[in-house]
Amino acid sequence: MHPRNPYKSRPPDFKELAIEYPDFRKHCQYITNGKIKFDFQNDEAVRCLTQTLLRKDFGLEVELPAGNLVPRIPQKLNYCLLIEDLLKENCISGDVVAIDIGTGTSCVHALIGARQFGWKFVATDGDEKSVRIAHENVARNGLEQEICVVHVNPNVKTVLMDVMNTLCPDSFTFCMCNPPFFEKDEKFKKFCEEPSYSGGETFSNRMAPSVDDRPAPHSTTFASSAELSVEGGEVGFVNRIIDDSVCLRERIKIYTTMLGRKQSIKPLAQRLQRFGDDVKYVVSPLNQGKTKRWMLAWTFSKNIDLAGNLQSRPVTLQCPAPGLTRLTQHLKALNGIVRSEDVGKIYVEFKSVTWTNLRARRRAEAELLGGNKAKRTKLNACHVSCEANLGCGDGTDSYTNAGNFSSSEFFHSTANNRENSTQCYFPLPSDIVPRPIIRLRIFSEGKSFQDKSPKISEKPEDLLVFELISGSKQHLSQLVQYLKNSINR
């Protein structure tokens, strides 16, 4: 949990809440030793818990209609605090105006943002009922001057453009979003329609089919279809925000979104990397209890620094002197493009990850290039073919999960099944230069000795600091680990 999140050191005390709030007490059962049992599987009880926390800790009165998503308050506060970190790092304090994309019935981001942090909001939603109830929640708390709720057309492919083209102000400090999670049909894998709810499709994970033998969810979630799913799932939705951001650029200083799935990070980061030096992005984990979420933030503004968040712990390496000269040889051997920037400072970029799975790569290369003839002949003797269907290239690919490569099928002429893996390589047209996957600055912090009281004979080492300009932290730590091993070999 975020270090400034008060729920980190003081999680909600159910006994205290039950004593103070009679509505909450109705959902609690006293058991032995004065302990309290709370039924997280009961939708009404979970709604009451959220309402009670909003009332107690933020002074907010919020209606949460049955059948709609119930926000988890510690998680919402975590997201706001990460945004506050970004604003603080960039010395942005007063006059913060933000957009909450898909605010939902609760309007929770905007309500907490306005009440706790003093931010102003335009809160949008594509669902008319959500807009109506969000508006009522704003009015109930007297926050009409701070939050303006607007209805947007969910069927247009842009998410931000209409709002930006019709509303004052002309520019915003940041935007935030908790996108619908699932692809249109995917929700049926984890959710079932709730026949007990009238007025619109409502789903719950109470009787959902079990997926991969995972344990049942800790608490029940009820949600409307619009809250759960969207064409392309969360990757599709965030791609639409990214596409808008390419047009809007600095009209929104910092674009942010929450992500519910780890596997969404890679395709979205790859999409942002396409814009090269124009865009900076950062992924920060949002940990609360058993649920993991991530915040993706990006900017087109040269004046905004997201790197502080990336480099919470500087990555360093001790290298025998002269450190940068030695390191440069290793980086070049990995196909790194190295440029000297200043005395004791180099810039490096890689177009592909060349420092992992090296043994497997070498083995595969040896097999392919004249190694094991028998094996190759055997391979050649099977009648196999591979069919790869590519996206239709009409520009809509980014709105679905499909991307460029929609399916790969493997045909085998004989009946005996084998495991096969297919790797496809599509050469880029020569006029397209691939974007770097990772860009770094490495500088020497000067001489250091491993031993605090070095003997004369000991060789000096340079302490090298790795600064990530763009790319993933995981790639950086793998690269530094690889360099450590090869330098010490």
Ligand SMILES: C[S@@+](CC[C@H](N)C(=O)[O-])C[C@H]1O[C@@H](n2cnc3c(N)ncnc32)[C@H](O)[C@@H]1O
């Ligand atoms: C997962 S819910 C998030 C609700 C709330 N922000 C929260 O965090 O609890 C996603 C919301 O996005 C809304 N939505 C879907 N498509 C949208 C669009 N194109 N523009 C704005 N909102 C949209 C849905 O109606 C839904 O309320």
